[in-house]
Amino acid sequence: MPDVVVCYKWVVDERDIRVEKGELVFDRVGYKISDYDRNAIEEAVRIKEALGGTVTAVTVGPSSAQASVKDALQRGPDSLYFVAYEGELDSEATSLILSRVVNKLNFDLIILGEGSADVYAQQVGPRLAQKLGLPCLTYVNKVTVAGDKVIGERKLEGGIEVKEAPLPAVVTVTPDINVPRIPGLKAVLEAKKKPVQQLDLAALGLTEEDVAPRYETLSLKGTSTDRKQIVWDRKELSRLVDILIKEKVIA
């Protein structure tokens, strides 16, 4: 019966970010469990449903990310470790913190999303594996735990590659691996009773210096180009075709 650890990130919902005059505007933004990590949680819970064992969720983020705890536990993990840190964390720092938490736990498999929905660096999984000295299967869209092995399938440019690694191992998953469930009333009620452990850097034997970013941000700008945003109904199709011809985009 595998003990599975699943890591997730609480991120700003990019759908709420506006771009105004080339700047990103973050007022009125909501937050969410990163989309890819929802697939990771779902996969961990499915493995438990099929094989038994436990699912432990781990996250690191500012105290405002406490709002994620209920959401995460409703999705099925048995318990949760929350590492509070207010500053900016890069992938190196995040994976270092996660490795310290995971080292306190019994586990056979660690699952993460392929990347986070905000910065999408796609590094925390393989960095975590390297820090723990574990094999790593990245970008898989199918995971099978078989005895003391994990088998992962991924789509590469040239074809599908099926890899196998001994447990314990780290796996990162793509969004097509599953469709995360919507928690029902029972799951919502159960989540309230699940244990949550709070940690901070000191408890993990880390200092501010250990987690300082490896880069300096010089600028952060909005990218979207201004679009005309003219919306018609289908009666205007011939007028639209005239415009496409006039704009010389069709011929």
Add this chain to the structure above:
Amino acid sequence: MPGVWVFSEKKELNLELLSIGQKLSSDLNQELITFCFSQQEAEDYIKAGGQKVFLLPEKEDEVPLEVYAETFLELAEKEKPEVFLIGATLRGKQIAAQVASKLKTGLSTDCIAVSVENGTPVFERLVYGGLGVQKVAAKSRPAMATIPEKTYPRAELGERQGVIEKLTQLVAGREKIVATKPRRSEALDLSEAKIIVGVGRGIEREEDLSLARDLCKVLGAELACSRPLAEEMNWLPEERYIGLSGQKVKPDLYIAIGISGQVQHMAGVRDAKLILAINRDENAPIFKAADYGIVGDLYEVVPSLTKELQNALGG
């Protein structure tokens, strides 16, 4: 000896890395060093500007490419490179992250631009699903980045001199390839297409793709799609999905059919000259990201549009 290192398992991509590598090596006054799998590649990479080429040790077919992360690590700890650029394939990104972790250095994923400012490597990359572009200066060494295909032109081959050094030792990993299967794929270059028709979840059945195909035929357009249609439904090969983690295109006209307009999808078409959206939901975010929008049932609108275009273009 330090240097600017570049590596990709894909030859075309490695040639692209060599072209930006040449720029960096001259700006930083460092040797340009690359890696290869065969003597032929080594010679080509020298012609493309590599001053030193390491011939990687051979591996068995069942050993994953990522095994070379250990090779790079050992060499990096000895040679202390200033910059290490890796081609942003899935395997390249895993190798880069593992190397960066061991060296406790920063890594910029999927960079859209690399430069040197005040003697420091500077990387630009997209964040927030493609809404933002973040520019960072590397504070740790080696300064590492992964770079997707077609970010830079290929280095031109010329008569140049360089050294080839053979690496022999391969550290065994614990992962093993147990099977490989071919998958439906096609040689396709959407980046050159002038008109692209993209389809999304609004299409209810696979056979309904014919509506979009008919439209493509009239326009001489390429068919593309959003990520779920390629990955979850498997209706179209992955070479045809547009988005942050898929193809990035720059057509004159992009027609989005039944696409909601997720930020990540739109990141792939932000360089389109004109975007036309057809969607049933008038509140779909695609209408804020399009130049022209038609609110309506795509099953009615698309055939009408095809007909209108046929009449107008005399096709």
